Amino acid sequence: MQETSELREHFDLLPGERLDDLQRNHLQIIQNPERFCFGMDAVLLSGFAQVRSGDEVLDLGTGTGIIPILLEAKTKGRHFTGLEIQEESAAMARRSILLNHQQDKINIVTGDIKEASVLFGTSSFSVVTSNPPYMIAEHGLKNPSYTRAVARHEVLCTLDDVVRETSRLLKPNGHFYMVHRPFRLAEIICTLSMHRLELKRLRMVYPYVDKEPNMVLLEAVKYAKPRVTVDPPLIIWKSPNEYTDEMKNDYGY
Amino acid sequence: MQETSELREHFDLLPGERLDDLQRNHLQIIQNPERFCFGMDAVLLSGFAQVRSGDEVLDLGTGTGIIPILLEAKTKGRHFTGLEIQEESAAMARRSILLNHQQDKINIVTGDIKEASVLFGTSSFSVVTSNPPYMIAEHGLKNPSYTRAVARHEVLCTLDDVVRETSRLLKPNGHFYMVHRPFRLAEIICTLSMHRLELKRLRMVYPYVDKEPNMVLLEAVKYAKPRVTVDPPLIIWKSPNEYTDEMKNDYGY
Numbered sequence: 427m428q429e430t431s432e433l434r435e436h437f438d439l440l441p442g443e444r445l446d447d448l449q450r451n452h453l454q455i456i457q458n459p460e461r462f463c464f465g466m467d468a469v470l471l472s473g474f475a476q477v478r479s480g481d482e483v484l485d486l487g488t489g490t491g492i493i494p495i496l497l498e499a500k501t502k503g504r505h506f507t508g509l510e511i512q513e514e515s516a517a518m519a520r521r522s523i524l525l526n527h528q529q530d531k532i533n534i535v536t537g538d539i540k541e542a543s544v545l546f547g548t549s550s551f552s553v554v555t556s557n558p559p560y561m562i563a564e565h566g567l568k569n570p571s572y573t574r575a576v577a578r579h580e581v582l583c584t585l586d587d588v589v590r591e592t593s594r595l596l597k598p599n600g601h602f603y604m605v606h607r608p609f610r611l612a613e614i615i616c617t618l619s620m621h622r623l624e625l626k627r628l629r630m631v632y633p634y635v636d637k638e639p640n641m642v643l644l645e646a647v648k649y650a651k652p653r654v655t656v657d658p659p660l661i662i663w664k665s666p667n668e669y670t671d672e673m674k675n676d677y678g679y
Numbered sequence: 680m681q682e683t684s685e686l687r688e689h690f691d692l693l694p695g696e697r698l699d700d701l702q703r704n705h706l707q708i709i710q711n712p713e714r715f716c717f718g719m720d721a722v723l724l725s726g727f728a729q730v731r732s733g734d735e736v737l738d739l740g741t742g743t744g745i746i747p748i749l750l751e752a753k754t755k756g757r758h759f760t761g762l763e764i765q766e767e768s769a770a771m772a773r774r775s776i777l778l779n780h781q782q783d784k785i786n787i788v789t790g791d792i793k794e795a796s797v798l799f800g801t802s803s804f805s806v807v808t809s810n811p812p813y814m815i816a817e818h819g820l821k822n823p824s825y826t827r828a829v830a831r832h833e834v835l836c837t838l839d840d841v842v843r844e845t846s847r848l849l850k851p852n853g854h855f856y857m858v859h860r861p862f863r864l865a866e867i868i869c870t871l872s873m874h875r876l877e878l879k880r881l882r883m884v885y886p887y888v889d890k891e892p893n894m895v896l897l898e899a900v901k902y903a904k905p906r907v908t909v910d911p912p913l914i915i916w917k918s919p920n921e922y923t924d925e926m927k928n929d930y931g932y
Binding site for chain 2: 608609610611612613615616618619624625628630632635636637638639642652653654655656657658659661
């Protein structure tokens, strides 16, 4: 508590912002619940993604920077870049990174996913990650908050934009890791294939062992040969109040 | 036993053949273990497929007829056709159908999947099912038995042949049900999409709750809009000697 209030002064949290403990390596993140808070999706993606020593990693649509912050802490990647179109989110990400002393390893760039390959140059990353908006722009009611709408609906970029730019940004044999909703699986796989990103691994995330999955984790490799490994099911809850052992042991829930 | 030996005389089992009880409605099937015996794949597919009253159903590569035999017994489909290229398997299927008194509802045709839409005419079925060969022709050692090789490897037809002919054979909004191996998932989904069969439902079959899936069940609909439902996981074994409750209750294992 004390530390948090000291930091609050030090880092000048803005009205509505709060400082959350990531329960890992004393990492913290600045969020504003009226704008958007990261979800389990981002945490699972950062567990699913494999970043190797020397990798140059880009996170497309990084929001408050949760994915590079977690990946920097848990991997030996050389450098991490987060691209975010909303300046306020990017600014929060930058302040979190300073707070975590990760500024030598993570850079947050304000910019548009649709132009990412122009911004960074083609074949410039060995790993791209993304937790993109899941919903087609016309699907259902858009979120009344513009910030949340941008994070959840394809208002500012579509799946095709994310995948096309990823394919351009990756080096040959570079890896793309994405979390998405199962209902768009066919479109995701065909879009990957169209942009010469071959689906290599997939993991279904089921809330309970007897329920439909609500997330899917995907790994695609640029120019790879076709052959998919489907991982064992990732099951979140053992009972309504108890996470499964994997969630407790591997993700710290 | 007595019934079986009477039938054995009556139906003139050939050398190497045996009569297996399907544990459902007293259905039986003639198989020859030196040629090919149906697997759990076919049983799971016949549970996954939804056949409605009045449906005209075609099974592509029906082998000894296991899928139409089971579907005829458990659904109200109007008529079932099984297409099989190997005459000996087709003959076994026909004898099993007589044995089960299903000859008014099931017809076995000897012929080639690659020419199925010419044989039956386009838009002639409301449901197509298939448990096709899983392995690419060049993958690994082919089965030394030609019959088994044809059933398991794409020697006589490829995935593209099966999907292309299915798309031609189905009426608009007709349903295609297939069981396959997860390692070919990306290719399967892109091939379906290329032939205007939209993936609508998918179920992963996991041998154990903590293991990779070894089968995937797929439902695609001709000309449908994109939106996939991924079913809860189907888990086969609770422990090495005990099936899960779903396998016991729904599939009679």
